[in-house]
Amino acid sequence: MALVLSQPLQADRLKDLASVQGVRSNQLIGYGLVVGLDGTGDKAPFTDQTFRNLMNKFGITIPQGSDPKLKNVAAVTVHADLPPFAKPGQLVDITVSSIGNAKSLRGGSLLMTPLKGADGQVYAMAQGSLVVGGFGAEGADGSSITVNVPSVGRIPNGASVERAVPSGFHRGDTLTFNLHIADFTTAKRVVDKLNDLLGPQTAYAMDAGSVKVKAPRDASQRVSFLSVLENINIEPGEGSAKVIINSRTGTIVVGQNVKVLPAAVTHGNLSVTISEGSDVSQPGAFSGGETAVVPRSEIDIEQEPARMFKFGPAITLNEIVQAVNQVGAAPGDIMAILEALKTAGALKAELIVI
Incomplete structure (x- = not known):
């Protein structure tokens, strides 16, 4: 199992957060x-x-x-x-x-x-x-x-x-930035940053994924205009709390804002072993019976001692990692524990299985 932790968000350039509408392959x-x-x-x-x-x-x-x-x-x-x-x-x-x-x-x-x-x-x-x-x-x-x-x-x-694709880059009085990840907080921060730089009412958000900004009509001026805007540093909004589980590879990704409420978790394994054999039945010397082979089955059940752990409360990624390591379970068991925590209401995050 690989447990991947998302890092705290840092300021990114606008060109890394969004693309210009109409500029596409x-x-x-x-x-x-x-x-x-x-x-x-x-x-x-x-x-x-x-x-x-x-x-x-x-x-x-x-x-x-x-x-x-x-x-x-x-x-x-x-x-x-x-x-x-x-x-x-x-x-x-x-x-x-x-x-x-x-x-x-x-x-x-x-x-x-x-x-x-x-x-x-x-x-x-x-x-x-x-x-x-x-x-x-x-x-x-x-x-x-x-x-x-x-x-x-x-x-x-x-x-x-052999032929150029017609582009609407030079048309109209505005340009639209489409965010790679739609987020209301990020869209508002982009608008605030652009308005601080260019003046009030220059940029406005159309929705959580698009921001429109007034731009010059002249082609050369528009290129210079975009070269300035795309290098502005903007701190994106934090994403919603998510835990992503890849059931095929055993990879678990825990988001930054995941929280766990107090919960008790017990973990143990039950193994059943069935072995097949045979015994020879030998009758007495004067009984008149015949020698026969009698099948023999043995069933052995072993159960490892189950331990109960206190899972949570955890409000930081380090605390969640420590709780997961304390359980010491296999990837499939960790997935089952996370699903059970979600069902019990102790896992405050969206659980996504891919």
């Missing part, structure tokens, strides 16, 4: 072919169809019904994130993933592939040699070994931006 996706593989391509029907369409564009016609037996070609999807304010001619990284049964993309090259946005428009063109981190090997007897994922690769700077 956009997802791009495309479909293409990777060629030049060392016999590790796929045999999917859509790969054959795509290869035929590609050859037709170059004036080469493959007779219908013939099998080109593509072993060095793989059909792939290509995806990338287009950064905000990306301009034509700039380069972005791309990820290439096999969608057929290709064993590996190592050594392959991606042919020119258009990348489209959600509106169906082409925003970038991708092409280049893949960098694959994994590898696989297979023996003649069918044995094989695979390290990492050889069917996925990346191409650094593998796509060239």
Whole structure:
């Protein structure tokens, strides 16, 4: 079990607490072919169809019904994130993933592939040699070994931006900061800090997650304006009391404001062992009976001495940690104790199991 404790909050820059509305990346996706593989391509029907369409564009016609037996070609999807304010001619990284049964993309090259946005428009063109981190090997007897994922690769700077995404950054008289974690206290502190710097009524909170501030219309002035605002130090509000339990890994995260009321906790283990054996039944010399094997079962029950602990009152993280260590239980038992404390009303926090 790992018990993780959240630390007291400190002042953060506004750029670390919020993002500017409209300044965002956009997802791009495309479909293409990777060629030049060392016999590790796929045999999917859509790969054959795509290869035929590609050859037709170059004036080469493959007779219908013939099998080109593509072993060095793989059909792939290509995806990338287009950064905000990306301009034509700039380069972005791309990820290439096999969608057929290709064993590996190592050594392959991606042919020119258009990348489209959600509106169906082409925003970038991708092409280049893949960098694959994994590898696989297979023996003649069918044995094989695979390290990492050889069917996925990346191409650094593998796509060239062809179209800029329209941005509303320069529109209107205001800018909106969207907090990464919605909190009324944090929103109020952001408003107070901005109004102290820029003047009364310059900024106002729309809700717990958004703060709107008046901004100049001129693009260069707006950039300078934001460069000042995003470096303002603001102390975020403390989060609500929470205890997060990961039942798969045994990790328990205790928040800063968690409190425990006095409660008595008993902890013990009961183990049951069942062993199966057999005995031989030997009749008397003149009884006329037959020798038989008789099954024998033994049941052993052991219970460790249960100890009762006083859990709480605890109003600081150190006190809670000391109480947990005093119990000395396994991760699963600690989770059960916390759930029981919550049910009894002794745990003053939201208990979240993931």
